Amino acid sequence: MLKEEALQAIRAAKDAWETQKVQKAIAKHPERHEQFMTGSGYPVERLYTPVDIADLDYLRDLGFPGEYPFTRGVQPTMYRGRFWTMRQYAGFGTAEESNQRYKFLLSQGQTGLSVAFDLPTQIGYDSDHPMAEGEVGKVGVAIDSLADMEVLFNEIPLDKVSTSMTINAPAAILLCMYMAVAEKQGVPFNKLRGTIQNDILKEYAARGTYIFPPEPSMRLITDIFAFCSKELPEWNTISISGYHIREAGATAAQEIAFTLADAIAYVEAALKAGLQVDEFAPRLSFFFNAHNDFFEEIAKFRAARRLWAKIMKERFGAKDPRSMMLRFHTQTAGCTLTAQQPMNNIVRVAIQALAAVLGGTQSLHTNSYDEALALPCEEAVRIALRTQQIIAYESGVAETIDPLGGSYYVEALTNRLEKEAQDYIAKIDAMGGAVKAIEQGYIQREIQDSAYRYQKEVESGRRTVVGVNKFQMEEEPPKNLLKVDPAVGEAQKKKLKELKAQRDNRQVARCLEELRRVASSTENIIPAIYEAVKAYATLGEICDVLRDVFGEYRPLDIV
Amino acid sequence: MMRKIRVLIAKPGLDGHDRGAKVIARALRDAGMEVIYTGIRQTPEQIVAAAVQEDVDVVGLSLLSGAHLHLFPKVVKLLREQVGDKVLVIGGGIIPEEDIPILKEQGVAAIFGPGTPTSVIIDFIKEKVGEKSQGTSA
Numbered sequence: 001m002l003k004e005e006a007l008q009a010i011r012a013a014k015d016a017w018e019t020q021k022v023q024k025a026i027a028k029h030p031e032r033h034e035q036f037m038t039g040s041g042y043p044v045e046r047l048y049t050p051v052d053i054a055d056l057d058y059l060r061d062l063g064f065p066g067e068y069p070f071t072r073g074v075q076p077t078m079y080r081g082r083f084w085t086m087r088q089y090a091g092f093g094t095a096e097e098s099n100q101r102y103k104f105l106l107s108q109g110q111t112g113l114s115v116a117f118d119l120p121t122q123i124g125y126d127s128d129h130p131m132a133e134g135e136v137g138k139v140g141v142a143i144d145s146l147a148d149m150e151v152l153f154n155e156i157p158l159d160k161v162s163t164s165m166t167i168n169a170p171a172a173i174l175l176c177m178y179m180a181v182a183e184k185q186g187v188p189f190n191k192l193r194g195t196i197q198n199d200i201l202k203e204y205a206a207r208g209t210y211i212f213p214p215e216p217s218m219r220l221i222t223d224i225f226a227f228c229s230k231e232l233p234e235w236n237t238i239s240i241s242g243y244h245i246r247e248a249g250a251t252a253a254q255e256i257a258f259t260l261a262d263a264i265a266y267v268e269a270a271l272k273a274g275l276q277v278d279e280f281a282p283r284l285s286f287f288f289n290a291h292n293d294f295f296e297e298i299a300k301f302r303a304a305r306r307l308w309a310k311i312m313k314e315r316f317g318a319k320d321p322r323s324m325m326l327r328f329h330t331q332t333a334g335c336t337l338t339a340q341q342p343m344n345n346i347v348r349v350a351i352q353a354l355a356a357v358l359g360g361t362q363s364l365h366t367n368s369y370d371e372a373l374a375l376p377c378e379e380a381v382r383i384a385l386r387t388q389q390i391i392a393y394e395s396g397v398a399e400t401i402d403p404l405g406g407s408y409y410v411e412a413l414t415n416r417l418e419k420e421a422q423d424y425i426a427k428i429d430a431m432g433g434a435v436k437a438i439e440q441g442y443i444q445r446e447i448q449d450s451a452y453r454y455q456k457e458v459e460s461g462r463r464t465v466v467g468v469n470k471f472q473m474e475e476e477p478p479k480n481l482l483k484v485d486p487a488v489g490e491a492q493k494k495k496l497k498e499l500k501a502q503r504d505n506r507q508v509a510r511c512l513e514e515l516r517r518v519a520s521s522t523e524n525i526i527p528a529i530y531e532a533v534k535a536y537a538t539l540g541e542i543c544d545v546l547r548d549v550f551g552e553y554r555p556l557d558i559v
Numbered sequence: 560m561m562r563k564i565r566v567l568i569a570k571p572g573l574d575g576h577d578r579g580a581k582v583i584a585r586a587l588r589d590a591g592m593e594v595i596y597t598g599i600r601q602t603p604e605q606i607v608a609a610a611v612q613e614d615v616d617v618v619g620l621s622l623l624s625g626a627h628l629h630l631f632p633k634v635v636k637l638l639r640e641q642v643g644d645k646v647l648v649i650g651g652g653i654i655p656e657e658d659i660p661i662l663k664e665q666g667v668a669a670i671f672g673p674g675t676p677t678s679v680i681i682d683f684i685k686e687k688v689g690e691k692s693q694g695t696s697a
Contacts, residue, residue, distance in 0.1 A: 119573035119624055123600075131602070134629030135573050208575015208599045248578045335578070339673040372673050374655050375625070448581050455582045459676050468674040477656035484625065557598035559568075559584040 010051050022046070039293030040251035041453065042416065048408035056411055061306070065401045067321075069309040071302050071414070072402040073360040074325040079398035084356075085363035086388045087164060087329065091116035091141035092375055093488050095151035098141040102156060104378070108385060112194075112363060114164040115152070116140030117174070122209040124170045124543030127492035137488035139375070140166075144496050145538045149177040150184065159187040163194035164239070164329065164363075169211035171198035172220050172526055173542050176533040179232075195236035195285055195329070198224060201262040201434055204555065205443045207244040211543060214435050216550035220525065221266060222273040225280040227526040236285040238266060239329060242304075245443075246289035247335045249451020252300045253417050255289060257424030258434070258443050260308060264425070265434040267316055277316050281323030290352040290359075291333040297352070298404055299413035301328070301359025307418050330356035331365040337372040341467035342478060345369035350387050357391055358404055364388055374481040441556050448559070496538065503536040511535045512545050519549040564688050565615040569597040569606040571634060574624035579651060579673075583619060586677035587684070603633040611641055616688045619680075620650040620667075627654055628661060635666035647687050651675070 036044040045052070056062070063069060066076030075081065088105055090113075091098045102113055117140040120132035126144045127136045136142045143149055153163075158181065167174045175196050182192055200217040203210040210217070221238065228237045242250075242259035250258065263284065270280050288304065290297055308326040312318040332352035337345045346369045353366045366384040368376030376384070392398055404410045428437045437443050457463040464470045511532035518528040532542050568584045570577055577599055588594045595613050597606060610618050618638065620631055627650065635648050650662065651671040659670045668687060671680050 123573055131573065131600075134626035135624055138625035139574070203575070206575075208577065209573075247576075249582075337673075372653065374653065448585075451578050451582055452585050455586070455677065459678065465674070469676075481655055483655075555598055557596055559581050559588075559594070559596040 007051055007054055010049055014047070014049055014051070018046075038252070038296040038413075039291055040253065040296060041457075042251075042253075042296070048412050050408060052408050052412040053415070056415070062405060068313065068324060069306045070325055071306040072405050074305070074327055074362070078360065078401040079357070079392070080401070083392045083398060084361050084388075085112040085162065086110050086385060086392075087112040087114045087363045087365055088381060088385055089114040089116050089164075089166065089331065089365050090381070091118075092139070092482070093137040093141065093484050094491060095141055095143065095148040099152055099154050099156070102152075105381070105385070106156070106161070108382060109389065110385060112162045112164065113156070114365060115166065117165070117167055118142045119209070121174075121539060122167060122169070124173075124211050124539060124547070126496060126538050126540030127489060128496055129540060133489070136492050137484050142488065142492045143174065143177070143539060144492060145499055145536050146177050146180050146533050147495070147499055147536060149174075149181050153178075153181050157187070158182045158185055159191040161193075164197075165194065166197045168197050168200055168203050168207075168209055169217065170539060170543055171196045172224055172529050173533060173539055175224065175235075176526065176530040179530065180534050189231050190233055192232055193234045195239050196224070197241060197287070198238040199241045199262065199287075201265060201438060202241050202244055202259070204438045204553065205245060205258065205262075206248040206250075206447060207241075210553045210555075212546065212550040213553045214439070216546075217553075218266075218269045218435075219273075222270045222275065223524045223526055225270050225283070226273065226275055226524055228283065229275070229279045233283075235283065236327075237280065237283045239285050239287045240266065241287040243287050243289045243331055245447060246291060246333065248447045249454060250447045251450050252291070252293070252296050253420035254424065254446060254450060256300060256304045256307065256417060256421040257428070258447075259286065259288070260304070260311065260421065261425050261428045261434040261437070261443075263308070264311065264315075267312075268433065271316075277312075277318050278320040278323050281312060281316070281318055282320060282325075285362075286326055286328035288328050288330050288361075289333050290330050290356040290361075292336050292348065292352065294351060294355050295404075295407075295410055296413055296417070297355040298359045299410050299417055301330075301356070301361065302402075302405075302410070302414045303418040303421065304328075305360070306414070307421055327362045329363045329365070330359070330361040332356070332367045334367055334371060337367060337369070338465060338468050339372040340472065341475060342369050342373060344467055345372070346383060346387070349384060350391070353387055354391055354395070354397065357397055358402075360402060370478065370481060373478055375484065377480050377482045379480070439556070441558050444556075445558065499536060499538070507535045508532070508537045508541070511537055512541060515542065516545050516549060519546055564592045564617065564684060565613060566592050566594050566617040566619060566684070567597065567606070567610045567613055567615045568594060568619045568621065569601055569609070569634075570599040570621055571601055571603060571606060571630040572622050572624050572626045573600055574622065575599050576623040576652075577621070579623075580619075580621040583621070583651070583677060583680060587619075587681060590681045592684070603630055603637055606634055607637040607641060610638060610646060615646060616691070617647045617649065617684055620648065620652075622650070622652040622654075625653070627652065628658055631662050631667050632665035639666070645691065647684070647691070649680070649683070651680075
């Protein structure tokens, strides 16, 4: 903090600069806009000086990497020790095809797996369910039972890789399948490293793959917390996601606020279920978006880290520093990719990825340039991965920690975003928390309003999207797009039929009956799911039992 | 008084990406149309039932999962069976260029991909529905 006299001197000098230099310059050449704004629509000043961060107390507000409040990073050496995990989200078609893609990615230097499941899997339908028609294998791999999961991880040693699985409503089932594969490989559970997304609240608010109503969904989540705290100590039991909230249209501050409000709801649910905060909180992880506005995004990551640390310490009384660390995965913003002049997306992704790294991410997915058109082809995925490698090995940004810390602009933005997010969280608290706010449609409405505002800015030309509303050109339709073989659906159906003929169906029925009993009780549900999975009960069969006991969520749709 | 153009915005298939659908619903409403949004995960049967019940002039389908070749034509077919060809069906989402002629052949009037200004969709609807209503009154 600067002394008051020094601040006064800067203020006076800045006033003089504005009235003399700036006004003269503007008289000659007006600025491009009357009012400048960030990607999220927040006003941007012409110049930031020490005056804008006069209240910043270095030790209190920034501190040191690996120390509270973790503004500058969660590890003491950050990327000087080890780069972030380069983790490309992938999966399509059958388990065999996806297994090939994973082996390709690992051979190219990727350091962690990230499994994309198809929509029927994410919503708890087997491939032969009528709702699954046309969707099998489309946006991810189709998994109907442990048999598919065994193929998916064939020849991939689960004690050597960390695996992230984007699965929410049926997260417990897919986790159990992963555990069962590990058991077959002879890998003990305490060696398993990875993440399940397991974040149902943002599904209601933004992403859409919910199955059950909030209450039993929260119970499934806290059962996973409790089970993993004993059996899978290295596993990230949840990835509380702002990514999809942002993709749905939220601003940077809303992304932080709605994500942390969801996180608060999970912590409260776990406490209510009788867990101790430091038992489960160290395994909570987060997932954010890296959008276009470079500095605002960097500030967003820093603000989120500081705010979460405070919430855990002050609100929940966490003692273990790991409970206060906001560790996060980042993905570049899919919604910024353009179908027009798709090669330009490579540049967008590079800038967004750089923001994620300067913001201190623990792992990163870079989007492929062709994703506004189709699932990515192999060349596009390779360039996306190379982008990360160039940032890591060539740009020099990973050699020192939080290099933008202390920037007047970035610190001012960090403060502003934290404050704005806090205000939202207070509002959500007053409504009774995130679950209530979602049930009332508040969060959905806020996101929609932001999305509509953004669209109107693009259409009025206030916001430029290169190649879309400016610098357009005639182009040839793109070639080499990846097509999922439509035969996948039939192949999965056939496999299901064979599975049901070969397995011990009486054992399956017994396991499902036991699952029904446990689901209706307050016992931890994970062991019963594990037994059912090992008997080769299908995902759909297990979810049907749970649908029966828990009911299904009916959304409130307001536009 | 002229009847307002009535539009059903629908999400067939399983994907939950409804940002585009909702933005378009609001833009059409701001342009003076009556808009009904179905919510996500609707079967073709549900969409057509809603279209018939709401007596809409236009059905706008949004899909990002890749199941469009399967689901869009099914909606058109069911609509034709129940009310003839008086309802304009349009679509949007992640639809590869090469699939567009296939969808048009099967009765989808237009596909509006990512980056389409909402004004283009509004103009298209006004023109087509205008033509149709003139056709029936003549």
